[in-house]
Amino acid sequence: MAVDTGGGSLAQVIILLGAAVVAVPLFRKLGLGSVLGYLAAGLAIGPFGLGLIQDDGTLLHVAELGVVMFLFIIGLEMRPSHLWSLRGEIFGLGSAQILACGGMLTGVGMAFGFSLAISFICAMGFVLTSTAIVMQILSERGDIVQPRGQKIVSVLLFEDLMIVPLLVLVAFLAPAGAEPRDMGEVMENVAVAVGALAVLIAAGLWLLNPLFRILANAKAREVMTAAALLVVLGAAVLMEKSHLSMAMGAFMAGVLLSESSFRHQLEADIEPFRGLLLGLFFLAVGLSLRLDVVLASWQVIFAGVVAMMLVKGSCIYIVARLLKSPHCEAIDRAIVMAQGGEFAFVLYQAANHQGAISDQVNANMTAIIVLSMVLTPLVLLAYKRFARLPAPSMEGVEAAHDLSSKALVIGFGRVGQIATQALLVSGAEISIIDNDPEMIRAAAKFGFKVYYGDGTRMDVLNAAGARHARVILVCVDDKQAATRIVENIRETCPHTKLLVRAWDREHAVELVKHDADYVIRETFESAMLLGREAVRMLGASDPQADEFMASFRRRDAERFTLETTGGVFAGRDLVLGNTAKKIE
Structure with a gap:
């Protein structure tokens, strides 16, 4: 019997946890990674698998909190001075990659017979990489703090900053018969977004540290944990209500607390929630894959996934090489970032609501995005297996173990x-x-x-x-x-x-x-x-x-x-x- 995710039943929690407990260790044992395990588990228990859970999209929205908490922890590792040192990668590499990929993917859409406006909307949704997929891959490889990982994180941050401009463009691309939006409303939204950022920065500079100092003196560990969650979720909701990314809000809160003496305590408090909710996000992505839509338009969707991933990956590689990245680093970045992201769902829904794209295009592009997210771990595994990357020889080298010296x-x-x-x-x-x-x-x-x-x-x-x-x-x-x-x-x-x-x-x-x-x-x-x-x-x-x-x-x-x-x-x-x- 299917369980409705909107009903708040404890049974759905048991099913989700059970699927993760079975699938993730199995996939890791097979060398396929935890991300693919979560995705497969979600597909297996979803409406087109065993039918144990019927999801209306609510679960995916809630599970995005895993991405939010992940970005908060990343922000804790990035002091403002370090973030400032990455400004070249954020705005230079980020803008170059988005412009190149956006232009080429728009061309792909037009080659499929769509108009320029529809092609552009579909392309820009696919340009925005999945933060959850990429950050999980970087975390498992230990690359987040490495230079090549920092470049990828910089691009992801710039993509988050593009959310408001893209939503504004979608509003202007809506057909003449759609509900009009005047310039005053657009400028009001921009002002609200800027004001929300200012409020968040002010709170981080003058409010959060005194707050945590008071709570620490109270010596109530559970209150510190509650305060950490309050900061993360509060920043995320503030950004969402201001038409910005929840992940961006959490990241900014983390950066503002990166100099705090409570940084390690906050990271320890958030980590268990981050891991659980991020796994839930991948489960929800698997649940959201509508096989009926895929089967109904399988030729268009299959061709779209292959074409868009190949074109986006090629553009990322070319931009990386032009900006002096080594071949191995460029091709790794191209494979890791070749998929569409979770924000595309929001962009396509907004475009569909305003009449810029049809229901059919929205359904097909959503399926393409989800399939690209599912395929990314598989493509990465295939590349590792068949590329035969030169690995340093460990002959005559002994790993550190049980050493004890002054x-x-x-x-x-x-x-x-x-x-x-x-x-x-x-x-x-x-x-x-x-x-x-x-x-x-x-x-x-x-x-x-x-x-x-x-x-x-x-x-x-x-x-x-x-x-x-x-x-x-x-x-x-x-x-x-x-x-x-x-x-x-x-x-x-x-x-x-x-x-x-x-x-x-x-x-x-x-x-x-x-x-x-x-x-x-x-x-x-x-x-x-x-x-x-x-x-x-x-x-x-x-x-x-x-x-x-x-x-x-x-x-x-x-x-x-x-x-x-x-x-x-x-x-x-x-x-x-x-x-x-x-x-x-």
Whole structure:
């Protein structure tokens, strides 16, 4: 007997959970991934499978909260300064990809015999990539914090920003007989959207941190969890009521809380809800696939799915290559982002309501979007299996496991190799990890035992003995990875002495704010020595050159102190270059 999703019956919850519990482990065991498992489970229990659940679209709307919470957690990882550093990718790469894909997909629609207006609406719906599918894939691969993952996230953010302009364009593309919308109403909607963003930013800057501080002092864990959900859902609803994306609202709330001392607590509170609701979203997508529509127009829908995915993927690849991305990164981005997204449902419904597209076009395009989402994990698996990507050889490389030393060195490149020399001469017991197999094999030829491991992962840090180390040296040549490592270590090993290589001054400030005990900019000392030698060759005596350098060190330390404190780090020893300065 079918269960109506609008009835609020407990039976539907049991059916949904049961389908996920059976399908997801099975598909992961087969190497097909959890996303495909959820989609298949939704299709199996839906109206065209076993018919256990009859969904009217309500479930999909509710399940979008999983995407919302996912974007909130991503926002927590993106500080405003980091988001600002991505502005080139967000507006440059994002606009280039949308314009290229939109133009080519409009051409596909016209080749199928549709008018320019209908082709454009269908194309722009398909251009907007599925945030849920892509973010889940990036999360499972651990790519979200990597440079190639950050470019994809930037494009997704720009696509979210395009929602209001696209809805406005749909209104203007409506036929003459449709209900008119004057310019005043359009401008009012834009003003409401801008005002909602301003309210959200103001609340994040001046309200949220004091609120969580009060709740933390109350020492009621369940209230903190309720407050975290309130922030996420409140931001999402505010954006939705302002004709913006719920996901964008949650992301902005996360960014505004990324500097908060409650960031890790918020992430821990939201994570269980995020995982469950995101799985529910994929189930709902499987439920929403109408096989009767597919069978009735299977030739058009099949041709549409293939043509639109191929054209969109090709455009993404070309744009990526033109913007200097490597071949492997470009083709990976093309495959991951080749599908349509969940916002297309909203766009097509709005266009259908205003008479811009017919019921038949709406049904066919919705089916094409859902099928493209279902096919993406399959295409990705096929590519991995048949592309024969070159993988680094792990011969002669041993993964970190059950290590326990007084000193742990993370990264054994140019800086790490030199930094370990004093430890070795002193006779200290040390462990070394790195994520480059070639470097590990090269180090072995000179008698160094280096273990394989990614220091940004907590399980690797635990295996490398981070909890037992008295001193940890972070020498990796990646500022984002270094910051991530410091955050993880400080969360689990708060009393371990942490010495970190900084990429530049801004990075050094960030590391100090994350409680690193000793920070040194990688070019600082060599540049100081060059400067000293330059003034000496211009006629200064050795004592004069030393005084010039000492004066600069004092000014640099004072500026650095102003940038990193304001009383926050009072009483700590901060090391700048080779000058220790006590912060009062």
